[in-house]
Amino acid sequence: MTSQQQELLSLFLRLAPIDGVSHMERAIADEVMAILRAAGLDVVEDQSASVVKGNAGNLLCFPPGFRADAPAIMLEAHLDTVQPTGSLKAIVNEDRVSSDGSTILGADNRMGLSILVDLLLHSNESPGPKKNFFVVFTVGEETGLYGAAALDLSKHHVTAAFVFDCSKRPGIFIRESVxxxxxxxxxxxxxxxxxxxxxxxxxxxxxxxxxxxxxxxxxxxxxxxxxxxxxxxxxxxxxxxxxxxxxxxxxxxxxxxxxxxxxxxxxxxxxxxxxxxxxxxxxxxxxEPYVHQPDAPAVMELEYAIRRAGLTPKPIRYMGGSDANKYNAKGIPAVNIGIGAQKPHSVEEFFLLEDLFKTSEIAHELIKIAQ
Ligand SMILES: [Zn+2]
Structure with a gap:
């Protein structure tokens, strides 16, 4: 494991046991804001807490140098978990992370959350020019995609949104959703x-x-x-x-x-x-459903990043929804991508370490400008 991978894993192990069931995301939202603000990032909590009847709003996180007036891509994960994780005892084995079997692991969606917080902390370190991008963490996803529905993106020119919340393994992504x-x-x-x-x-x-x-x-x-x-x-x-x-x-x-x-x-x-x-x-x-053509720009952009991460892109049709459905309904081309948080919503939930690191690579590749 490289030191960067170790740091990402530690971040997951720090964030996963913070309680944040849907509409009660205050503690996890505060922790994420504290980490990012301490690193000098600009984080805005929107007004959606009252709309979704929760105790926290969506977080919009802007890396240094973000240009509000220019086209941008958006990367996204949700803050809430389907059940409490406060008593989580995460077990790190040779190849995977799981709970001790008494609680969910919360990899849905703390895995996506950790990967994107880590991306924000380190986006400047890799070589080469970067796209204009920002990151959103939503509330109330598990109970009905409420945070994403309430998110106001009218001030931003978002060209594509990538949601890190599909339980399939990295490389797979949902090109068509019901x-x-x-x-x-x-x-x-x-x-x-x-x-x-x-x-x-x-x-x-x-x-x-x-x-x-x-x-x-x-x-x-x-x-x-x-x-x-x-x-x-x-x-x-x-x-x-x-x-x-x-x-x-x-x-x-x-x-x-x-x-x-x-x-x-x-x-x-x-x-x-x-x-x-x-x-x-x-x-x-x-x-609402979404169906992207194989040559849609958001799809091409994602497939390029997946290939750069050394995987083969596998578009699928899926009978479930995600925050991506809400963004597509707002006219923003959005895709839900596989992160490998397997057996979500159960005490058997786990992920493979290689999937955590591969998904992180995909995120890093997504924000690079193709050379
Ligand atoms: Zn999820």
Missing amino acids: GLYDFTAQFVGKAAHAGVAPEEGISAIALAASAISKIKLGRLDPETTANIGKIYGGEATNIVPERVTVEGEVRSFSPDRIREELRRIEQTFHTSVDGCGRLVFSAYSDF
Whole structure:
């Protein structure tokens, strides 16, 4: 291990055990600000804490010499973890870092965080001219990409954003990502005594069951999936149930397919309850899909950096979202890249040391101007 690699690993081991579950990122945000400001960097915390109902905002970090009026690339990771890491005991083995099995490791996304803090601290040390770049650390990613959604980039001319938050190994990146919409359908019948006057009731559970049986779920086509994940309602076994709520989602690489499927579900439900009960249906966007062409500038830029780091670029299509989806929706070409934080959101979470160092190399290559 080189001294630079040792320093990066130490930084991860310092940042990972600082608690920062979503919307409670104050401690980790303060630590990152203290490290960067002590090194003379300019760090701005935005106003998003109140928007996302948390105790910290997004951090915008500018290296010395950053030009606010010039085009820039943005590198990004999120501050929050899905569960607390305060009692983390990280174990460094020969080839990997894991927890002791009692907590998550928090490599999602403290690995991306450490790599980018380290990049900011050392960006001036490698030879050659650098791109105009800045780094953003977001809050509230795990609960719904809230920090990224609230991030105001209108003052900056961001040409491409690179998100260091994909659990795949370095070299892999998400060129195409689905969009996700959630829907809620409330079926309303009529309550009545189940034994004395069942004829006077309309069972909302029967309405929902009949309606659900008429729609298609699962993989609808190679681009699209639909699921019903929650159903709740009813009062007691001796009451004909008046209300049942059904919650589901539709994902697709095509925004048109998402809207088409949501319309189909809503219409099918409406037709099914028509004349018997009532339906209240609503749907909202969690995040929009993105699809980059193989020759899109952001993709070419990333593939160049991956090759320079000695890896083969592997673009993939992915059925999950990230902060990159929010930036693409704002009109900023963004890609989520593999960092190798494996088995995220579980106590088995780990990463390989070689992946930490390779991802760091990719980050360093990304900010170099191609010679
Ligand atoms: Zn993550």
